[in-house]
Amino acid sequence: MTNLLKIRNLRKSYGNINAVDGIDFDVREGEIFGLLGPNGAGKSTVISMISTLFKPDSGDVLYNDKSIVENNRFIQSDLGIVPQDIALYPTLSGLQNLKFWGRNYGLKGRELDEKILGVSKIIGIEERLKDRVDKYSGGMKRRLNIGVALLHDPKILIMDEPTVGIDPQSRNHILETVKDLNKKGMTIIYTSHYMEEVEFLCDRVSIMDDGKIIATGTVDELIEIVGSTFNVVLEFNIVEEELVQMLKGLENVQSITIDGDSLILNVKENGILKAVVDKLNGSKYHVVSMDVEKPNLETVFLYLTGKALRD
Ligand SMILES: Nc1ncnc2c1ncn2[C@@H]1O[C@H](COP(=O)(O)OP(=O)(O)OP(=O)(O)O)[C@@H](O)[C@H]1O
Numbered sequence: 001m002t003n004l005l006k007i008r009n010l011r012k013s014y015g016n017i018n019a020v021d022g023i024d025f026d027v028r029e030g031e032i033f034g035l036l037g038p039n040g041a042g043k044s045t046v047i048s049m050i051s052t053l054f055k056p057d058s059g060d061v062l063y064n065d066k067s068i069v070e071n072n073r074f075i076q077s078d079l080g081i082v083p084q085d086i087a088l089y090p091t092l093s094g095l096q097n098l099k100f101w102g103r104n105y106g107l108k109g110r111e112l113d114e115k116i117l118g119v120s121k122i123i124g125i126e127e128r129l130k131d132r133v134d135k136y137s138g139g140m141k142r143r144l145n146i147g148v149a150l151l152h153d154p155k156i157l158i159m160d161e162p163t164v165g166i167d168p169q170s171r172n173h174i175l176e177t178v179k180d181l182n183k184k185g186m187t188i189i190y191t192s193h194y195m196e197e198v199e200f201l202c203d204r205v206s207i208m209d210d211g212k213i214i215a216t217g218t219v220d221e222l223i224e225i226v227g228s229t230f231n232v233v234l235e236f237n238i239v240e241e242e243l244v245q246m247l248k249g250l251e252n253v254q255s256i257t258i259d260g261d262s263l264i265l266n267v268k269e270n271g272i273l274k275a276v277v278d279k280l281n282g283s284k285y286h287v288v289s290m291d292v293e294k295p296n297l298e299t300v301f302l303y304l305t306g307k308a309l310r311d
Pocket residue numbers: 014017018019037038039040041042043044045046084193
């Protein structure tokens with residue numbers, strides 16, 4: 001498969017914050033590529049540079065081997081962008097918004113009407129198109145924003161956390177839409193801090209943290225990084241530093257993360273509960289409940305950074 005986009009040693013700082021700190025990755029034609037990372041990782045800054053919204057401090061973005069940093073016209077008409085912050089006119093109707101943005105892309109007359117019809121079918125809000133956007137739910141606004149990005153039949157669709165803060169129904173609709181668009185041949189770049197979405201959607205993923213890419217691969221390849229380890233989530237009557245210290249020395253425990261009333265133990269082998277119970281015997285701590293999680297992208301993130309991906 002051809003590498004449609006090549007991101008090379010890309011850097012961008014805001015004052016003394018290195019938002020994007022020298023990153024490299026490729027996006028292949030026809031894939032759904034995920035950029036997974038916590039808040040502030042630098043995902044939107046990367047997206048903004050690929051979208052040619054702003055220029056990197058250094059490094060390059062190549063589209064079909066041509067630098068779009070030097071000349072953004074190589075990519076602009078091929079790109080659809082769903083920004084993290086909704087970009088719609090709230091006092092206009094959905095239809096008026098689609099018309100406005102469509103004209104912006106140079107569409108008009110019957111072609112524009114046809115595109116709008118096609119797009120409204122994809123986003124599934126046909127019956128509400130005549131209503132003002134400020135009467136829409138968050139999920140409907142998101143869908144309309146996706147519609148706007150699709151009007152000119154882009155080759156590449158870039159979506160920046162398109163499911164944050166919306167209802168589950170709209171969320172599922174968006175995830176299914178992404179899959180469908182991709183099946184029809186669209187290349188998609190999808191950023192998220194929800195590992196479930198990235199696991200569900202993406203062919204390949206780069207995990208980002210603190211301006212850097214810490215791992216790239218298919219979901220399966222990334223999970224192989226953690227090998228046969230898995231997470232055991234133990235809920236306790238109380239969680240205190242003393243408890244963490246007591247469990248730290250246990251054999252097969254690779255790391256311990258505090259999560260409210262629970263501790264997440266990353267372990268090499270099962271059978272850990274007996275070891276924990278033996279260790280805590282006679283102390284004031286006891287296990288209330290337990291859950292075992294197979295390794296997923298969350299585990300990979302935890303393993304590589306020592307932090308939880310969730311907020
Ligand atoms: N315009 C700006 N001025 C100053 N700092 C900024 C600006 N935009 C982003 N940053 C900082 O750059 C870093 C990366 O931000 P960015 O928005 O790219 O991350 P993100 O991964 O998209 O996060 P989120 O999940 O919150 O959207 C953060 O530390 C952020 O505070």
